[in-house]
Amino acid sequence: xxxxxRPGDPVRLGGYDVLARLGDGGMGSVFLxxxxxxxxxxxxxxxxxxSHDEEFRGRFRSEVNRARQVPPFCTAEVLxxxxxHDPPYLVVxxxxxxxxxxxxxxxxxxxxxxxxxxxxxxxxxxxxxxxxGVIHRDLKPxxxxxxxxxxxxxxxxxxxxxxxxxxHTRTNQMVGTVSYMAPERFDTTSGAxxxxxxxxxxxxxVVAHAATGRNPFGGDSATATAMRILTQPPDLTGLDGxxxxxxxxxxEKDPAARPTARELLDGLLTAGYPGGAGGPAQLPAATPxxxxxxxxxxxxxxxxxxxxxxxxxxxxxxxxRGWLTALGGTAAVIAVLVPAFLVGPKLLRGQSKPDPxxxxxxxxxxxxxxxxxxxxxxxxxxxxxxxxxxxxxxAMLAGQRRFLLHVVEIDRDLALPSHGELEVGDGTGxxxxxxxxxxxxxxxxxxxxxxxxHRPCLGVKxxxxxxxxxxxxxxxATAATLFGIAREGKDDKGRTSYSIVNDEYGVxxxxxxxxxxxxxxxxxxxxxxxxxxxxRGAV
Numbered sequence: 001x002x003x004x005x006r007p008g009d010p011v012r013l014g015g016y017d018v019l020a021r022l023g024d025g026g027m028g029s030v031f032l033x034x035x036x037x038x039x040x041x042x043x044x045x046x047x048x049x050x051s052h053d054e055e056f057r058g059r060f061r062s063e064v065n066r067a068r069q070v071p072p073f074c075t076a077e078v079l080x081x082x083x084x085h086d087p088p089y090l091v092v093x094x095x096x097x098x099x100x101x102x103x104x105x106x107x108x109x110x111x112x113x114x115x116x117x118x119x120x121x122x123x124x125x126x127x128x129x130x131x132x133g134v135i136h137r138d139l140k141p142x143x144x145x146x147x148x149x150x151x152x153x154x155x156x157x158x159x160x161x162x163x164x165x166x167x168h169t170r171t172n173q174m175v176g177t178v179s180y181m182a183p184e185r186f187d188t189t190s191g192a193x194x195x196x197x198x199x200x201x202x203x204x205x206v207v208a209h210a211a212t213g214r215n216p217f218g219g220d221s222a223t224a225t226a227m228r229i230l231t232q233p234p235d236l237t238g239l240d241g242x243x244x245x246x247x248x249x250x251x252e253k254d255p256a257a258r259p260t261a262r263e264l265l266d267g268l269l270t271a272g273y274p275g276g277a278g279g280p281a282q283l284p285a286a287t288p289x290x291x292x293x294x295x296x297x298x299x300x301x302x303x304x305x306x307x308x309x310x311x312x313x314x315x316x317x318x319x320x321r322g323w324l325t326a327l328g329g330t331a332a333v334i335a336v337l338v339p340a341f342l343v344g345p346k347l348l349r350g351q352s353k354p355d356p357x358x359x360x361x362x363x364x365x366x367x368x369x370x371x372x373x374x375x376x377x378x379x380x381x382x383x384x385x386x387x388x389x390x391x392x393x394x395a396m397l398a399g400q401r402r403f404l405l406h407v408v409e410i411d412r413d414l415a416l417p418s419h420g421e422l423e424v425g426d427g428t429g430x431x432x433x434x435x436x437x438x439x440x441x442x443x444x445x446x447x448x449x450x451x452x453x454h455r456p457c458l459g460v461k462x463x464x465x466x467x468x469x470x471x472x473x474x475x476x477a478t479a480a481t482l483f484g485i486a487r488e489g490k491d492d493k494g495r496t497s498y499s500i501v502n503d504e505y506g507v508x509x510x511x512x513x514x515x516x517x518x519x520x521x522x523x524x525x526x527x528x529x530x531x532x533x534x535x536r537g538a539v
Contacts (some may be wrong), residue, residue: 121151
């Protein structure tokens with residue numbers, strides 16, 4: 001709502017003329033402004049007390065950079081930001097249209113067609129947001145705009161900067177709205193990070209609210225609501241059909257039991273088609289993730305393995321884009337409704353595995369060809385198709401071949417000796433051989449050195465000073481052992497080179513001063529270190 005300007009409100013921020021106050025939130029105030037080019041924009045000004053906090057400014061800058069990677073077709077595009085301004089501010093696209101909260105308040109629960117459109121639009125936005133390595137953290141009806149051109153999700157991309165700045169987030173205060181918070185958000189003692197699954201829970205609560213006009217865990221106070229979220233099943237009375245099953249899955253207490261945004265989207269798109277009509281939309285059963293932490297440190301983020309129905313495909317030569325085709329003809333529907341760049345290489349962190357050799361390298365989902373074919377041996381073990389076997393790069397990405405992990409910039413190879421401390425060397429010996437283990441949409445990087453009985457996977461270890469190194473860790477799929485692999489270019493021998501990024505801790509880099517591999521919080525840091533995989537035969 002446009003409230004005009006109040007005494008003390010800024011009239012100009014950087015090059016933007018402030019026109020009116022649009023609203024207030026826990027993180028700051030939002031203003032309507034005019035850009036130097038005459039475009040109307042929304043400017044979010046963060047709380048003044050954060051102006052002199054260097055930790056906040058650094059995280060704010062990093063989160064804005066990530067948010068800029070989100071395709072703007074279903075979100076409010078991030079246009080500009082100034083973390084060094086007093087106070088810091090963020091400029092986003094101004095979207096005309098009421099919020100979902102306003103629509104439900106004025107019109108009541110939505111009809112089936114409009115409800116399905118809302119569910120698809122928000123799931124699509126979350127797929128793009130998560131694909132860019134961003135977690136929304138405050139998804140709610142007020143942050144879903146029903147714009148003339150379609151659904152737009154706003155207010156993503158800076159919540160983590162607030163939440164992670166401990167001196168400004170008190171023990172009993174967190175970013176978000178209680179009614180739409182996942183159970184794990186209330187656990188302030190474990191130190192575990194909030195993962196994308198928290199946004200999936202919020203999606204379920206948002207869709208339930210749109211369908212019924214109430215929150216599925218609504219209580220007479222914030223405390224009562226939180227207790228219901230933690231202990232009670234959702235009240236989905238009034239929500240029927242395939243959408244009820246999807247919402248119920250999204251509202252599971254265990255984050256590992258919830259579908260991903262991409263799985264939600266597939267379930268929504270197939271619900272009205274043959275195989276989905278007349279019954280609940282079917283999502284593949286989730287594969288539980290081990291709760292144990294890797295020895296190298298880190299925390300469990302509630303991230304889960306690829307659903308069992310897709311795991312075989314992932315290991316049989318399907319790249320990150322190609323695994324969509326394992327679900328059948330629905331990939332074609334997704335390709336029409338979701339722009340192809342949604343699964344492009346810029347969104348690899350946490351959402352799509354690179355397939356540098358096949359048709360999917362252009363950014364389109366593979367619907368045929370080597371990446372979409374696999375056979376099964378009589379024992380039930382997946383085997384690569386002839387085309388995959390003949391393509392060592394694809395086979396390495398599928399976990400079928402051993403390789404040297406070559407550090408391009410220093411012309412050396414990584415090695416993981418039995419003592420568990422990562423080294424660089426000349427690539428000789430079994431301690432320099434690795435294999436990828438696809439886990440959902442990411443990878444564990446595993447040494448094939450037979451002398452390593454424990455901690456054979458690469459993992460991130462944080463020391464007491466916050467320095468992040470790469471060490472040997474137990475092979476459990478946790479935030480510290482899962483890595484995205486993003487294609488960067490070619491090395492001097494023409495091999496595809498990659499950056500290796502851990503969603504939680506940052507990018508794997510080489511330190512010229514310390515002469516060692518470390519992990520750097522992404523932020524504004526350029527990716528100075530790339531890796532190529534040198535084929536060393538079948539596993």
